[in-house]
Amino acid sequence: MSEDQTHTASPGYATGQLARALARLVESGDQGALRKIRQWEAVLAGMTSGNLTVGSRTPVAGTPAWVTLEVAHGGFATGEYLAEVPLTDDETAKLLRLPDDVPGETDRERLNLWYLGDAGQAELLAALRTGHYRVDVPEDAALAVVALLLDRGFAEQALDLVAELRPLAHRLRFTPRFEPVARTSGTAVRLATVSEVTGSLREVVMPQQIAAMRTTLSVWNPLYDRLVALWCETVDGDLPYLEAGSVRGGWPCRRQPEGWADRRAHWLADYASADRPVSGRHAHPRSNFARLHAALRNSDTLSARDVGWVRRAIANTVTKAGAPGSTQRSQLRDTQAAVAALPTNEGLAGVLIDRLGRYPADGGLSSLDRIAADVSDQDTRDVPAGTPIPVALRDKAARALEAPADELVRRGVIPSGEVLATVLPQLTSRLMSSGIEDPVAAGLYEQTYTAFRRRRSLLLLNLEHQVRFSELPWARALSVFRVSTRDETAAVRRALRQVTMLAITEFPHAILPNPLVAELGALTGRAGLKLPLVEEVAADIFMGRFTRKWQDAALVASRTMAGTLYSDYYDLPGESTWTGERKTTWWNRRRTADVFGELCERRAREAGLPKWRSTAGNGAIIEQSQILTTHNLAVLVTELDLADQVRERAGELAWHTFDWVVRRLTQPADSGHAALIQVKNAAYAWRQAIFLLSFATPEQQKATVRKLGTHVHDVGIDSWFRPAVRGLSGVLRGERFDSAGTVHGGKRFLGWAVGEHWALSARGPAVR
Template identity: 45%
Template sequence: MPTETPSPRVNTSYVLDQLRRGLETSLRHSDPAIRARAAEKVERWCSVLEGMARGALSVGSRTPVEGVPAWVTLDVAHGGFATGQLLAGGPLEPYEQERLASLPNPEGATTERSRLNAWFLRDDGQRELSAALHSGCYRVRVPEEGALLTVTWLLGRGESERALELLETLAPLADRLRFYPAPDARPFSPSAVVRVQTVRTTVEQLDSVQLRPQIAKMNETLRVWNPLYDRAVELFLETVRGELPHLAVEGGELVRRPDGQGRVEGGWPCQSWPEGWHERARQLLRDYEAERLNHTLCGKPEHPKANFARLRGFLEQCVADARSLTGRDVGSIRKILASYVTRHGAPGSEQLRRVRDEQARMAAQPTGNELAMQVADRLRALPGDEGLSTLEVVSAPVGGHPIPPHLLEKVERSLEAPIDQLVERGVIGSGEVLATVLPQITSQVGAAGIEDPDLRRLYTAIYAAFRRRRSLLLLDLQHQVRFDELPWVEAIRPFRKSDLGARALARQTLEQVSTLALTSFPQTLLPNKLIQELYALAKGADLKLPLVEELAADIFMGTFSMKYLDAARSAARLLEGTLYARYYDVPTELLLELDDREKRWGKDTSPGFAELCTERAGAKQAGWSVARNGTIIEQAQILTTHNLAVLFEALGLAATLRPALPHLAELCFQWLVRQQSMKIDHWKARLQMVKNTAYAWRQMLFFLSLVERFALQEFLDWAREHVEEQDEAFVRRFEPVMAGLEWVSAGKTFDASGRGGPMGRARRFLGWSDGRHWLLEG
């Protein structure tokens, strides 16, 4: 029997830390938009904390909000903490208020929401929902907004009993939730292309772009303070008798006095006072004060040691009583004028004109935030909840000035294109982002078995909305709410046919998406959100794949469900005798023979698999810690290959991807070398880096295990050269990892401590360590 692991307890420390960070950002950040967003997060974390304190929130449960079924869409903060708010509830939206104003108060309706829900079940409301079903002129932002559309469709098909059963399920929450869709003038039309975000979201991001402080200060100096400085210099130069003051230059170099200061030549200022000089000086001082009221970004004009500030001080003294100037004062003015003339040129000179013209050109250029506003204005003319078919509408220059690349990158996130094209352009830059856009495709795959076009479109809209739900923090091996658990989805289950065409489409999409994820982001684990989509596609293809999620070490329950053992068996069949199996000392025979099952928390688990992972992690001693849990979870990932073997075996990817495997291994290696070479100061970030690079190393080994021997040798030669191109400190620190790969590739094995070679210098590279990781030493 496996060693009993104490059940983790969710406490308030994480919530309090998030609340503290949010408060600091909301109070101290320089960007008002970021402060506002942080303040919203603070409110959400306060709701979490209050709910936990009152016992109204059961963190770790599928139903954390008292009296609310699991299928209701919750507002979930970072880390999976429910705030207690229901996303289909809350204040009435404008379209609801407008509708409500035209309605009578029906009997039995206790709230404004219940009035609206009741109206949509009456004749007029049903006619409106029926028209929306046929036209597609509606939007489902959260899954609940598709419930009454489903009722309408069922009634239209004569399925009154199913419709009534569904209404009975919805009734207890009809006073709080929107079960009706948002109206829209444009039909909702599922597409074969995807986008990362809507036009409306991009507009919001562009609106939040602010001028960088350094640029703002520079522009203020060029537009406001330099002209005033020029006027002050000109005023004093008018008082000079003889040659203009300047710094002596010989052979292109300044001539310096014994004290190191530049030698000033030319006439002296304050020798004559042209007519009207004092009034013009007073006007300059008044102009400066007026400008200073409106322009406060740049502090240099007020700095007592800055030449402009000193010159203004002398101006004030001259205006009040020029006779109060001392010889030292006049000398200081002469030196300021000499420095100015030498550096910029005399007033009216070609040198000064060129300098000021160039500065004026720079100051006249639109700033980043000004260009962002222009691009946002272009986008505002387009439908906000859709994407862009092309970038041409917004990428044209503004007044001859091109749109900066960083702004175009923001706009690209709304570009609608096939997934592979967005990956190639870098718009989809990770498996996590891929997972967010994939429901736009998988929703259509899931709807392929529905004959009725209205229901097919509705199903697609509900599915896409459902996949936007944020996952809850769950304990006791509970699973997230599944799409089929939505009562209105269950109600239409009989009308979905799993025919051969739909299954073939699901399998084809599963192969394409898996291949795209593995070849685009070979160094990273498949994220849980993406695994959910792959699972849905596999189910549609009638494939029972034991796809496993990445487990959180801080809430690990000390056991594994049976699918982890099933996945490990798949890996054992595929990898027996390979480099991967030798490197990690995978007990393939034991895994293939292991067949135990035990009920825990109502789930089928494998105590033998949990015990094996615990033993391999060297964590047999009783106790509980995040690090200990992490070492056990990592062993489960090693034995299962975290879904790689399952996908390769079930979909035949080994044959499909074999030509690309050496390149994928190289990408993994290059990525982890870059990560390991980065200077990271924060210890948590360093720990995360080691874990991530160990995962990339494992993926690399998997790819190398399926290539021919000559390809492996070519990789080893290339990898050794690549390592030796790095700095000496990295080579010395990484040498045990590289030596370990070469040791096992030569047919050798590690000892029980994970070492090999002379003096045990070759080491097995793992990410988790119950103690300081040896790669972080020194």
């Protein structure tokens, strides 16, 4: 590709996603697929008409970068604005009360312009001072910032902001949502609000099989026993029973006790009023229940054959469960009734919903003690007191628990780096606003930043970057309130170190996910640091180029990891490799790391890199970029002075990561593609383990690798994974991999391969 060309996205991906959504709707009737269908239809229509340029940071024609867009899976903008919403009931009521002279061509424009007047500004300022507002989408804060600027004497900045907002005032909501309860702020974070947790609990329903079983036990078994008893009344002699497969005993239909016809009619009426289909084994057309029921309906016209089937049915049930009224049958029904009366998860979820109803819907929980306590007499649901709340339901409620991030990690509420990234904006926003002395402005900044971090990332091509918070006109305007202090910088640095160590120590097997990298990047900027943090690049959209920060990160890795196990295992180049002249390409005016990209491509040949571009080839190049940069680990550990903390736990963390690799590789894969993903993730974790092990003592390193070899043998993957262990052992003995990534029967373990991966080839069929 020549340097004056740019890449554009193909509609093929969107077409495939639309087809999958349609298939899902047809196969399962999942109504959630309707929303996806609408999104992908909008994407394709926009790409066809030219209104959407997928891959651009401003994909919607005529739309500023700061507008929050609806983004479908994969980063495809649909063309919809998230702040372009219908009026709420409160807004509609307010609109009806507005004076006739309020200008505006649309209802939304009239409301927005009213809030620029004295009365509207007064309402906004009152909400800001009390905290009775919520910013759900960043645009919600825009006019509140205008009101605050005017109130604090920054009229020029306010007018400039209004000028930027005015072209979209007829479409977008620029005001916050007003709430009667103030939003809390502090060091705690939460994964979900009380309202969101309540919504997930409402989705807890009884499985169809369990519902059918309970219906059988509570409705149809009692009716069945009455039906059997009715027919037993007609038997002349002993009740029929089975002996060696043959029916013995008396015959039914030989006598009709007084009142039998009335009891028959009563039973048939109760059956008809049951208002639900027969369930369980009783529903089978050849079941005892079905035969006895059919005979009861036609009792006046039974043939000798029909009477024989009645006799057989009575014999079956009497032999198996005892005669009606017998101790055997009564004990069985008592046991079944107790099972049917057991509380269900649906009922217990209702208990939690009632308890959560006492808390603000958009808030969190300071403690789980009252929420997760056993059912008491004070609970209104029909659940026996003393019933414990199941762990699965407690875990759902725990998503609303407000606590420090490390506590939520220990509780398992935050199970991964990806989830950690979703809650960090709550903490980051407070730190980012800590340099604003005006508490009202700080609160508005905090909510705006948190809402901004909820924006979904766009698919970007040609080395473009995501929209930054500072590009929001109202966020930029809030900077007039900022007074940077040393205390603020120190607090941000402490938080940055804590979050980094939390991610490394709690999820050592996982590379830092892009959302977490973004949050760490925001913190480094506020901490006065400029760290070259790099994102994971998707192999299917990789354009073959890297920006300068990748080369800067590789420089840090080569310098700090020189002479370590990591450097020896992955053959890191020397520091001088990265100190050459920087090159700027004129066509995009972005610094590109040409030396870095060329080296990644050469090193990727170990994976069998072809001469033409492919997803696997791109993946091999990207993996080399992660190897050369340690994917942020060297930069963070070195620049944040965390080496001593990592060294204290290096052996333990490395072993936990190796153990994760082994456990991951022992799991069966659902498909060939799943097996490839399994190997890739294992190799990425392997790289993390080697980085951590590099901080351990030589004795710890050797002991860990010996333990790894034993573990691999014990779990049964030694026959095909032994080359990876041998390769690592060889490096510890001072040997080095050749250009093909081999050493004395050992192999360097990489995640990507062009063609069949050596590990999968040796492993053989392991797909479920």
